[in-house]
Amino acid sequence: MTPAMDEFTLLRAIHVASVVHWIGGVWFVTFVVLPAVRRFAEPARRVAFFEEVEGRFAFQARLSTLAAGISGFWLTWRMEAFDRFLDPGRFWFMHAMVALWAIFTLVLFVLEPLLLHRWFSARAARDPEGTMALVLRLHRVLSSAALVTVAGAVLGAHGGL
Numbered sequence: 514m515t516p517a518m519d520e521f522t523l524l525r526a527i528h529v530a531s532v533v534h535w536i537g538g539v540w541f542v543t544f545v546v547l548p549a550v551r552r553f554a555e556p557a558r559r560v561a562f563f564e565e566v567e568g569r570f571a572f573q574a575r576l577s578t579l580a581a582g583i584s585g586f587w588l589t590w591r592m593e594a595f596d597r598f599l600d601p602g603r604f605w606f607m608h609a610m611v612a613l614w615a616i617f618t619l620v621l622f623v624l625e626p627l628l629l630h631r632w633f634s635a636r637a638a639r640d641p642e643g644t645m646a647l648v649l650r651l652h653r654v655l656s657s658a659a660l661v662t663v664a665g666a667v668l669g670a671h672g673g674l
């Protein structure tokens with residue numbers, strides 16, 4: 514490794530690449546796939562198509578969420594920056610990153626496999642229209658929070674806050 518290409522730089526690259534893959538994928542599903550699916554004729558087909566797309570992405574998102582979390586905590590440790598969590602006013606972007614990561618980790622690794630998948634199928638069978646509207650709303654909230662977090666993290670990491 515060249516002097517500039519130290520472990521810290523490599524960690525940062527892994528962190529940003531993981532975040533781009535994961536958040537970019539969520540954004541695409543939210544603002545491209547879901548609105549397109551809503552135009553499908555029969556509500557039942559919308560649900561089946563959404564499950565197919567989201568299921569494929571969920572597998573990949575588990576990997577990038579894991580890589581973002583490991584590299585994120587490693588960076589924090591390498592920078593000796595854990596005390597940032599004691600100052601949320603100045604370092605809110607650190608809290609935002611961890612909060613977002615925790616929500617996705619819970620959903621992708623615990624709730625989805627254990628509960629959400631069954632809940633979604635049962636609710637969608639009863640009320641496909643309402644279920645898709647709810648799913649879209651939740652996706653919009655999380656995608657928007659993620660974009661704000663990305664902007665905040667870059668500003669925070671480069672002295673912009």
Ligand code: HEM
Binds near residue numbers: 532582584666
């Ligand atoms: C376990 C969760 C996470 C931890 C512990 C963590 C930690 C960190 C740390 C320590 C930095 C370097 C900050 C600095 O140089 O001052 C960083 C940078 C960054 N993080 Fe995270 N992060 C996590 C999750 C996330 C998530 C979920 C996102 C996206 C929504 C994200 C996006 C970014 C971005 C864009 C940067 C800026 C990189 C740069 O411009 O150099 N991180 N993160």
